[in-house]
Amino acid sequence: MSGETAGLDTEALTWFKSSYSAGDGGQCIEVAAGIGAVHVRDSKDTTRAALAVEPTAWAAFVEFAAR
Numbered sequence: 525m526s527g528e529t530a531g532l533d534t535e536a537l538t539w540f541k542s543s544y545s546a547g548d549g550g551q552c553i554e555v556a557a558g559i560g561a562v563h564v565r566d567s568k569d570t571t572r573a574a575l576a577v578e579p580t581a582w583a584a585f586v587e588f589a590a591r
Contacts, residue, residue, distance in 0.1 A: 534563055541553075552566075553566065558576070560579070561578065562576070562577050
């Protein structure tokens with residue numbers, strides 16, 4: 525895991541909100557693919573630092589979550 529992306533300019537990334545997200549402000553995340561990392565952040569507070577994980581770790585998580 526790469527850690528938090530504090531200080532990293534993540535504004536230039538294209539963020540995608542979960543397709544399971546409802547419009548009622550519930551708990552949700554956004555994900556953006558960057559160079560060498562996948563960034564994950566809280567969709568309700570996008571000013572907080574995002575979490576950065578290696579692409580292989582993200583792929584393993586998605587595969588596990590899809591089961």
